[in-house]
Amino acid sequence: MIREREWILILVLAAVAVAVPLFGDGYYTKFATKVIIFGMAALAVDILLGYAGLVSFGHAAFFGVGAYIAGMLINAGVVEGIVVLAAALVGAALIALVIGALSLRTSGLYFIMITLAFAQMLYYVGQSLRAYGGTDGFALDQRIEFGGLLDPNDTTTFYYVSLALLAVILFLCSRFLRAEFGVVLRGSRDNAVRIEAVGFPSYKYKLVAFAISGSIAGLAGALLANLNQYVAPPGMLNWEISGELLVMVIFGAAGTLLGPVVGAAVFLFFAEILSEITEHWMLLFGPLLLLRVLLVRDGLYALLQKAIAK
Amino acid sequence: MTPPPILRIEGLTKRYSGLVVTDDLSLEVEPNELHAIIGPNGAGKTTLIGQLAGQVMPDAGHVWFDGKDVAHASPPERARSGIARSFQITSIFPSFSTEANVAIAIQGRRRHSFRFWRPADRDPKLIDPARELLTSVGLGDRMQTPAAVLSHGEHRLLELAIALAQQPRLLLLDEPMAGLGSEESKELVTFLLTLKGRYTILLVEHDMDAVFALADRISVLAAGRIIATGTPEEIRVDQEVRTAYLGDEMPIAAEGER
Numbered sequence: 001m002i003r004e005r006e007w008i009l010i011l012v013l014a015a016v017a018v019a020v021p022l023f024g025d026g027y028y029t030k031f032a033t034k035v036i037i038f039g040m041a042a043l044a045v046d047i048l049l050g051y052a053g054l055v056s057f058g059h060a061a062f063f064g065v066g067a068y069i070a071g072m073l074i075n076a077g078v079v080e081g082i083v084v085l086a087a088a089l090v091g092a093a094l095i096a097l098v099i100g101a102l103s104l105r106t107s108g109l110y111f112i113m114i115t116l117a118f119a120q121m122l123y124y125v126g127q128s129l130r131a132y133g134g135t136d137g138f139a140l141d142q143r144i145e146f147g148g149l150l151d152p153n154d155t156t157t158f159y160y161v162s163l164a165l166l167a168v169i170l171f172l173c174s175r176f177l178r179a180e181f182g183v184v185l186r187g188s189r190d191n192a193v194r195i196e197a198v199g200f201p202s203y204k205y206k207l208v209a210f211a212i213s214g215s216i217a218g219l220a221g222a223l224l225a226n227l228n229q230y231v232a233p234p235g236m237l238n239w240e241i242s243g244e245l246l247v248m249v250i251f252g253a254a255g256t257l258l259g260p261v262v263g264a265a266v267f268l269f270f271a272e273i274l275s276e277i278t279e280h281w282m283l284l285f286g287p288l289l290l291l292r293v294l295l296v297r298d299g300l301y302a303l304l305q306k307a308i309a310k
Numbered sequence: 311m312t313p314p315p316i317l318r319i320e321g322l323t324k325r326y327s328g329l330v331v332t333d334d335l336s337l338e339v340e341p342n343e344l345h346a347i348i349g350p351n352g353a354g355k356t357t358l359i360g361q362l363a364g365q366v367m368p369d370a371g372h373v374w375f376d377g378k379d380v381a382h383a384s385p386p387e388r389a390r391s392g393i394a395r396s397f398q399i400t401s402i403f404p405s406f407s408t409e410a411n412v413a414i415a416i417q418g419r420r421r422h423s424f425r426f427w428r429p430a431d432r433d434p435k436l437i438d439p440a441r442e443l444l445t446s447v448g449l450g451d452r453m454q455t456p457a458a459v460l461s462h463g464e465h466r467l468l469e470l471a472i473a474l475a476q477q478p479r480l481l482l483l484d485e486p487m488a489g490l491g492s493e494e495s496k497e498l499v500t501f502l503l504t505l506k507g508r509y510t511i512l513l514v515e516h517d518m519d520a521v522f523a524l525a526d527r528i529s530v531l532a533a534g535r536i537i538a539t540g541t542p543e544e545i546r547v548d549q550e551v552r553t554a555y556l557g558d559e560m561p562i563a564a565e566g567e568r
């Protein structure tokens with residue numbers, strides 16, 4: 001997966017990421033944490049889009065489920081980070097197994113629509129949770145803790161925890177996508193008939209990939225819940241989130257894992273400055289996306305890859 | 311005593327909205343036989359191959375492979391039981407390297423691929439046999455080339471290599487010579503001759519020179535029915551075959567009259 005000299009790019013990005021809190025202002029660190037979190041969710045979408053050729057328009061479901069699980073546990077007094085994050089991961093994976101088992105029976109446009117439909121259903125479930133504030137959502141009593149060792153209430157600590165989790169996930173994903181499992185996924189994307197003809201029941205492989213992807217999005221959701229100390233259907237379970245994650249992947253470069261993180265950074269950066277100008281900032285971002293698609297064939301990250309290859 | 315047939319097709323029937331494409335078809339193939347199927351365009355040859363490999367589900371009938379009825383098994387199940395096919399219209403993994411196209415087929419022989427850690431592209435158990443096979447079909451200098459950019463002739467060879475990589479006990483070849491020049495066709499015939507006797511092969515082919523050079527037996531398919539089965543000699547002189555299908559412009563007819 002990792003091309004020659006891509007290491008340089010990875011090291012540069014890692015160095016920038018590690019250095020962010022050194023710039024002092026907590027505002028930037030908090031913004032960077034958001035980038036990490038959405039980058040993680042976008043990477044989850046990329047596993048499906050870039051490697052399995054599946055366009056999921058429903059990842060808000062897993063993102064939101066992870067956020068709700070984290071919020072509910074914390075407010076119930078379960079604050080141990082490992083437990084809360086693992087619960088979000090497993091909970092989102094289970095939901096993804098169910099949604100995936102049904103959605104993966106379809107393909108193409110139907111797959112897009114059915115994943116969207118499931119996510120919308122969960123949005124309304126979230127809205128109907130009266131005990132958890134319905135549409136308004138609910139505030140978290142506190143953030144997760146790590147056995148008293150780390151204090152995630154500290155902006156910088158929470159940033160580094162998120163960054164470390166992202167690094168681990170990036171590493172694990174790059175491993176399994178290059179291993180036999182990843183080969184089958186890419187094979188099913190390339191040629192759905194041939195992959196079956198050489199002996200792979202591709203449905204099973206896609207389902208496992210869907211669950212892995214869902215669990216990563218769930219973890220990201222749990223982190224966002226902690227970052228904002230707030231959980232609500234809008235901003236976590238709404239379909240715009242699913243769309244934005246896809247935009248981040250496409251902006252950054254599908255099928256690269258790190259590209260979607262770069263895409264998330266660019267997307268959130270523009271969202272931040274453009275929304276200062278107008279609340280209809282998407283009106284301004286739209287043309288940017290168009291330029292990206294028209295001018296840069298494979299995405300920003302692919303552009304960076306080419307730049308260092310010279 | 312002749313060995314039991316490895317493949318026994320019984321009463322196989324497939325209709326497409328009224329059009330009977332496979333019509334109560336029965337056929338037996340012996341182990342290590344090279345059995346050719348010839349017939350005019352639209353006779354139902356590809357549809358037959360599809361029903362043997364699992365891409366097409368029959369409406370009725372049986373496909374006994376090695377004593378088991380696989381007529382309704384899925385393509386991966388059949389692949390795992392030892393049936394491999396090539397496609398008339400090249401069907402490969404275009405974004406993979408040539409080598410990876412073959413390696414993934416070798417990987418398909420393993421019990422499963424739920425392996426998440428070791429890089430598959432460095433696994434000598436996949437790569438070494440893939441390279442060996444590619445060298446044997448003459449693609450040895452194209453291993454790292456993205457499969458998408460290979461020439462048509464190379465695509466046909468890769469198509470064959472993928473099927474062979476599955477180490478099939480029944481090899482279904484759907485027009486492996488399709489679109490090849492005469493020189494390339496001859497080379498492919500020479501290669502297929504090296505497989506003869508080592509594999510059970512069902513060969514669909516329009517190239518009559520190839521068919522008569524390779525086949526142990528030939529079946530003639532017309533409108534979904536087998537109208538004759540026999541040795542190349544028997545088929546060459548069969549009057550019904552000649553009137554029903556072989557026509558004057560066919561090379562066999564020409565050869566018979568020369």
Ligand SMILES: Nc1ncnc2c1ncn2[C@@H]1O[C@H](COP(=O)(O)OP(=O)(O)OP(=O)(O)O)[C@@H](O)[C@H]1O
Nearest residue numbers: 326329331349350351352353354355356357358398
């Ligand atoms: N999926 C399908 N739906 C409807 N009709 C089909 C389908 N597949 C094949 N047919 C029809 O069935 C008939 C047999 O097709 P098939 O491809 O099996 O012929 P063939 O003998 O392989 O021909 P060729 O020599 O041109 O490859 C044709 O009339 C074709 O139009």
Ligand SMILES: [Mg+2]
Nearest residue numbers: 355356357398
């Ligand atoms: Mg055909």
